Amino acid sequence: MNLREKTIVMTEEDMDRVLRRIANEIVEKNRGVGDLVILGIQRRGVHLASRIRNMLRDSEGSKIPSGELDITLYRDDLAVLSDDPVVHSTSIPVSISGKNLVLVDDVLFTGRTIRAALDALMDLGRPASVQLAILIDRGHRELPIQPDYLGKMVPTSSSEIVEVKVKELDGEDRVVICDREVAI
Incomplete structure (x- = not known):
């Protein structure tokens, strides 16, 4: 599927500013970072979570446990996706019982990815x-x-695609709205 970029939603500077604001809001809501665990949903959520964790570490002077969560096998559309789904790693180095978890992901759309993450x-x-x-x-x-x-x-139409790019995977940070290009 070919995509045609339509609108730039966030630049690298915008993404950094937004992630810093989110990190500050996490500290405020949780009254610090005690009992906090940051979990990124595979794939791009992992990298955004890592950045937030580093920002929290720098601002609060505490090491915050973090991990990666793969939800592939918990998806309700797994049979539709592929005969050979790509499963990424789940790595959570601490027990999550009794902890305040912050799940991090790049785009919220239907909510089904988050439902799968909650099941996991x-x-x-x-x-x-x-x-x-x-x-x-x-x-x-x-x-x-x-x-x-x-x-x-x-706000987007259901035919548009929101593409988040992160340096760690894509070599650049930005968010764009794209249209599918129709072959003629």
């Missing part, structure tokens, strides 16, 4: 709370899931 978490323990940090909320929810921390609300 419940198989790993019973956290005290689960909070959601999202870089871009594009609307079109199918489940009653809302972020606790939001970078930016970007």
